[in-house]
Amino acid sequence: MRIIGFILSVFLLMTIHTAADAQQSDELTDLASIVNDSSLAVDGWQVTIKETMNKNKIDGILEKLQAKNSYKVSSAEDENTVKYFFERVQKDTSLSESFNVVISKNPRHKSEFIAVLEGEDWNKGKAAAYLDRINTIQTTYFTKKSTKFACLMTDIDAKIEGAYFFDKLQQRLNLSITKTQTDNNENSTVKKIVYGYTPLWNQAISTEEPMNLQIVVQDHAHGSARLTIGTPILINEY
Numbered sequence: 001m002r003i004i005g006f007i008l009s010v011f012l013l014m015t016i017h018t019a020a021d022a023q024q025s026d027e028l029t030d031l032a033s034i035v036n037d038s039s040l041a042v043d044g045w046q047v048t049i050k051e052t053m054n055k056n057k058i059d060g061i062l063e064k065l066q067a068k069n070s071y072k073v074s075s076a077e078d079e080n081t082v083k084y085f086f087e088r089v090q091k092d093t094s095l096s097e098s099f100n101v102v103i104s105k106n107p108r109h110k111s112e113f114i115a116v117l118e119g120e121d122w123n124k125g126k127a128a129a130y131l132d133r134i135n136t137i138q139t140t141y142f143t144k145k146s147t148k149f150a151c152l153m154t155d156i157d158a159k160i161e162g163a164y165f166f167d168k169l170q171q172r173l174n175l176s177i178t179k180t181q182t183d184n185n186e187n188s189t190v191k192k193i194v195y196g197y198t199p200l201w202n203q204a205i206s207t208e209e210p211m212n213l214q215i216v217v218q219d220h221a222h223g224s225a226r227l228t229i230g231t232p233i234l235i236n237e238y
Contacts, residue, residue: 025200028150029131031229032122034172035154038165042122044153047134049115051146055103058111061141062101071099080105093129095119097137115141122152147203151230155220162225169229173198178209189218191225195232205232 032042053061062084065071071086082105087098100114115137119126138146156162169175179195194215197204204212212231220226 025202026131026134026150027148027201027231028152029127030173030200031150031152032127034169035152035229036122038161038168040154040156040161040165042152042154044118044120045122045151046116046118047130047148047150049134049138049142049146049148050112051142052110052112054110055107058101058103058113061113062103065099065101090129090133093119093126093133095126095129095133097133099141113141149231151228153226153228155224155226157224165227170196173200173213175213178207178211189226191217191219193217201231203231 028045028047032045035042065084065086066073068086071088074085076083076085082103084101084103085098086101087096089096096118098116100112100116102112102114104111117130117134117137119130138148156165170177173196175196175198177194177196181193181195183190183192194217195211196213196215197210198213201212204210214230214232216228218226218228
């Protein structure tokens, strides 16, 4: 599955902070539960974990992944980095997972490790498989210094279901809407972008007000709206 990158470049300059008093919660399962409880269908989701690491740590991960026979492996190199890509699809759960190892050729720069877990739909079985796998990935490869981003997609009836769904989202997440951005370009399918903050998640972007949720609303077929809902910086595009 390929996804749309729709975050403003300014987010790349913002810092991520951890709220010490926040209740630990999994962003994807929270969002998917609200979507399903609203009688809507999740038709695509992705979770990405990233962390910068020193060469010894990244070499250990690379060795561990290369020892596994279940991954399809490829690599690429340019003047600045060497990149390794590992991917596989778990046939019993239809979960797709991939790992990117980006090694800097400059010894003064740290390397980066990226894990991506994604799927096309959501149910109780998928939720259990996702939680089991994401927890294994986090404990096996990452530390508390890593950052995790999640997003999913769903379609709603713009007139009938829209207001009900947004109300439920605010109630369940204790969500505060911090900003709404409208796109007035007639050629754009994006109608608005909503930014918000929930205290249930332990990461947020530091701006004038903390922010850790973004909703991109797009026109879709037959009067419906396409929602891409997730944590900012990494809402990607299918």
